[in-house]
Amino acid sequence: MLPEHLSNDICSLVPNKPRFAYSVFMEFTAKGVRKNYRIEETLIESKRRYSYEEAQQVIESGKGDNAALIIELHKLAKTLFALRMKNGGIDFETQEVKFIPDENQMPVRAIVKTRTDATSLVEECMLAANRTVAEHLHVLKQTWKTKDLPPYVYRIHDQPDKEKMEAAVGVVRALVLTCQVASSPLCRSTTSSLKQPTVLRSGCEHPVLAFHGQGRLCRAQHRSLRTWLC
Numbered sequence: 001m002l003p004e005h006l007s008n009d010i011c012s013l014v015p016n017k018p019r020f021a022y023s024v025f026m027e028f029t030a031k032g033v034r035k036n037y038r039i040e041e042t043l044i045e046s047k048r049r050y051s052y053e054e055a056q057q058v059i060e061s062g063k064g065d066n067a068a069l070i071i072e073l074h075k076l077a078k079t080l081f082a083l084r085m086k087n088g089g090i091d092f093e094t095q096e097v098k099f100i101p102d103e104n105q106m107p108v109r110a111i112v113k114t115r116t117d118a119t120s121l122v123e124e125c126m127l128a129a130n131r132t133v134a135e136h137l138h139v140l141k142q143t144w145k146t147k148d149l150p151p152y153v154y155r156i157h158d159q160p161d162k163e164k165m166e167a168a169v170g171v172v173r174a175l176v177l178t179c180q181v182a183s184s185p186l187c188r189s190t191t192s193s194l195k196q197p198t199v200l201r202s203g204c205e206h207p208v209l210a211f212h213g214q215g216r217l218c219r220a221q222h223r224s225l226r227t228w229l230c
């Protein structure tokens with residue numbers, strides 16, 4: 001990730017400050033099917049910053065700034081999630097520990113953060129945008145008749161810690177699944193006799209995934225996201 005002074009300021013939407021961006025405009029049907037999209041160079045001036053807690057309160061109460069917009073996004077997010085699960089998506093249900101500091105920035109207590117409707121709203125919108133951009137790159141490849149995809153910037157996760165991966169594999173083997181342990185590549189194929197997707201936890205930040213047929217065993221890292229509505 002970028003340093004905080006970049007990711008939380010210069011490269012981020014800040015209320016009442018213009019920011020240059022690439023924006024993905026998508027139109028969906030009531031059933032969550034994308035009808036069309038366009039990707040544009042834009043100048044965004046955010047009018048309001050929401051925390052997850054503030055957005056969640058609007059979803060639950062139906063009241064607050066931009067309530068109608070947030071409720072509509074919430075409905076769309078639920079539809080997109082259901083469609084994604086129907087098409088074989090994997091639900092990473094995780095918990096995150098947040099430390100509360102005192103005036104000297106020393107941690108004084110910890111709280112467990114779990115998934116809410118607000119976090120799911122952001123997640124589904126981000127996934128929809130990511131998928132649209134990925135598909136657009138393939139369209140450009142076909143249009144330009146190039147051998148490779150156009151150059152683009154993306155981030156990857158570090159290779160998993162070998163000891164933690166071995167511990168995760170121990171859980172998988174306890175489920176009578178066949179898998180191998182290696183530091184590279186990141187994921188190794190596994191074969192499962194389970195018929196339904198299953199999410200297990202080996203520690204709160206490293207879910208172990210097991211599912212029918214040829215699957216993947218990966219270490220997943222989850223970072224906090226900020227919610228923005230313009």
